[in-house]
Amino acid sequence: MEPVRASSEPLRFGLTPVVPDDRITFLAGWADWIETQCGRPVEFVQRSRYREILDLLLQGRIDLAWICGYPYIRNRSHLGLIAVPRFQGRPLYQSYFIVGADSEIERLHDLEGRLFAWADPDSNSGYLYPRFRLSSDGRDPDRFFRRTFFAWGHPRCVEAVAEGLADGAAVDSYVWETLALSHPTLITQTRVLERSPEFGFPPIVAGPSLSERERQLIRRVLLSQVQDPAGRSLLNELNLDSFGLEAPDLYDDIARMAGRLTEGSGA
Template sequence: MSSPSSRRAFLSGLLATGVGLAGGRAEPVLASSQPLQFGLTPVVLDDRIAFLEAWADWIERQFGRPVVFVQRSRYREILDLLLQGRLDLAWICGYPYVRNRSRLELIAVPRFRGRPLYQSYFIVRADSQIQRLHDLEGRLFAWADPDSNSGYLYPRFRLTGDGRDPDRFFRRTFFTWGHPRSVEAVAEGLADGAAVDSYVWETLALGHPELTAQTRVLERSPEFGFPPIVAGPALSEPDRHAIRRVLLSQVQDAAGRALLNELNLDSFGLETTDLYDDIARMAGRLAGGDGA
């Protein structure tokens, strides 16, 4: 069992900003080609740099161009880079996707436990006396990121639906800037509760059960479209088709399947944009619109 300090180091490492992974890799197959810039928000990985280098190499072999992963800790930073044309594609949350889907194209959606769906988990400490969501009233609560569906939009929508003001319901709130940090904040008693991505919590439970064992899932949301991989305006139409084919075929390749296993995913699938309509409706209702 790892120590609390090693856990903190692991979780802090997940959220390091400004990581570009081209530097330590071998020369790309097509050294003169423009690299594919692939943006990531924090993901749960035991050995992030080694894994992403292996995944970049695999995509590069299939795609025929060098691949550079660019990682940021805040969703907004990745979205801004994508919309500015400084990234070609990115793995983002469904909430920023629905707010910008006129400028973004859905490339592929991960399948987790056989489906392109995930949930928001409200979590508390395992030894907490809190038994229902309303018991968190007047407590300290951790949001993940203001552009997160599971870590911000849905929990606010859930409270509003009960006639509660999410800005007044808790005694105090703070942003952790990452779902792993939200889990850690609850586990270590820095927050009484949090709302986190079910995929992140379940993946942490596989790799770091000593951390998630200190928390308890209080309530699960309905299912929503899994955070998608999307293309920004900088990626050409032929490259959009090509990278989609690469991701959709990853499960059919032995090395590709091994990489998916490390991500705790089954495959990437082709989905339609209406997979995210529930998130769009929640965002519209909270903003006072019709949710379209």
């Protein structure tokens, strides 16, 4: 495969906490695989907050990133859709409302007056959708819970509920299901209270610093990953089937939710 360009400058790939912090060895292996395919060093850049990765991307300080569909739809005029992971055979995921495994809470409205953990203000599954869900029931998401806090990441939301630091949380279904494989003891301390409709899976996008030629190459590399034995092994570690090519309208449902919440708030 033709290299991106004859340069030792790394391809800077931003990650939010969709990949747990303890996967350093895995990330090194994935970086090596991408570098072998495209002939350019790869450097993963991790941040705990979605906004930090988005700012780096828009400022051209990183080249591409794996982000949530919510910041993507708000900035898609500046971002290029590179590829979308396929999880359990489809480019879709859900928001899971979770509570402690032994909690007496049986339905969403039982969380009223309780302590709740948001994942991140730029997360669809961990912030936008749960607020939309409550608003659709005529509840004010800013008053429904006794107190809320940001855990800054879906794995940390799961930990907060498992450890009794929060009565409930809303988390990315992919993260919860993947933790069920890698950290089963943690997941058995929680249970799913309610599942959302399906949304477009968090995409890999390019920022303004990545040329069209470079975008096409990294897209080909990711789309072909499932066909390479080493690449497929890495996908298995990620609990993903493959990367696919999807149209931007995959995220229109998220855009509609965001618009309705904005209208409802009078903003």
